[in-house]
Amino acid sequence: MAEAEKILFTGKTSNLQKSIQKILTSGLENKNIFQLVSLTQKISYQETNSLFAALLEEKKILQKHNPEFNQSIRLYDSYVYLAVDFYHVPFLKISENTLEDLYYLGPFRSRFFLYDFIDAMAVLFQFPSCEQRPAADGNEKFPCRKLKEGKCSGWCLQDKPEIVEMLFGTYFQDNRKLIKKTKSRQKKLMDSLEFLKLETLNEQIELIEKYYDFLQFFHVTKKLETTLSYENKKVKIAGGLLSEIEKSGKIWDFNNFLPEYRRNEFLAHDKSQFMERLIIYRQLKKNKLDAIEDIYKKSILEMKGNLE
DSSP states (O other): OEETTEEOOOOOOSOHHHHHHHHHHHTTTOHHHHHHHHHOOBOOOOOOSSHHHHHHHHHHHHHHHOOTHHHHOOTTTTOEEEEEOSSSSSSEEEESSSOSSSEEEEEESOHHHHHHHHHHHHHHHOOOOOOOSOOTTSSOOSSOHHHHTTSSOOGGGSOHHHHHHHHHHHHSSOOHHHHHHHHHHHHHHHHTTOHHHHHHHHHHHHHHHHHHHHHHHHHHGGGOOEEEEETTEEEEEETTEEEEEEETTEEEEOOOOOOOOOGGGTEEOOGGGHHHHHHHHHHHHHHOHHHHHHHHHHHHHHHHHHHO
16 A cells, blocks of 8 residues: 555455455544555555465565554454463453463464354363453352353362363363364264254364464464575575575565563464464475474473473
8 A cells, every 4th residue: 555656554465355445444443544544545466376475575565665554553453362370260361461470372363263262162071161250249259150050060179280281281282182072973963963063063173173273383383493495585484483585696684573472471472473473384384294293292392391
């Protein structure tokens, strides 16, 4: 998006029309986007064959032109983290930052995805879905009605080691036994012609599998260090981010901000880096799957050691 020849904002998308419409709509509420739209005289675009290729082009433009609205428009501000407390109810909650003394995973683009995932785990396995709101007198009341209604196993009454084992074994590492257990129910529902229940179960399984895909990404992304060839370019990845592009002797070098992460941010990273990290991770997963699986397994052991 440009004013005459001055580039004001650049981005990448797999749906150009939808993204432009979102910007125009957001301009009604966001003063920075409103100003961008007001100043924009022309919109130009370049087609690529993948989001990874689009990322490479975007990084070049950002380095060369430093568009002013890329600094002020923070489309990622609404992203959230899953916060886990091993010792106090509620054990799981959704947070906009990582400031408390909790263990964080994320960010996730949608808080509703996390709400649905927590609910699915509660419905299928009676895992915690404790209310985050205090009672009328300002104090939490536990155990709550969910235990009485058979919707929870009463984790607030369990011994602490059992809670830690459940939380780590379910939310911090891929628990394929859970998925296998839920998939065994599919045939029973199919045989009994309970198609509405089957559809709900399929959606719940999809949520769990999607969460575990993101979980592997959070474990792996900070540890990605590699070089790959892509469309006649030599691309270096450092700390899960794009650090250098080389083509025909020309080099684009990127100085990435790598914040200091606390121990409880082992699976959390900066919101502004989410899309770049995810695109790079998915590109590498196509042809470096064994390496990613190895990093993931080592990361699980490392985190387990930190928690102990």
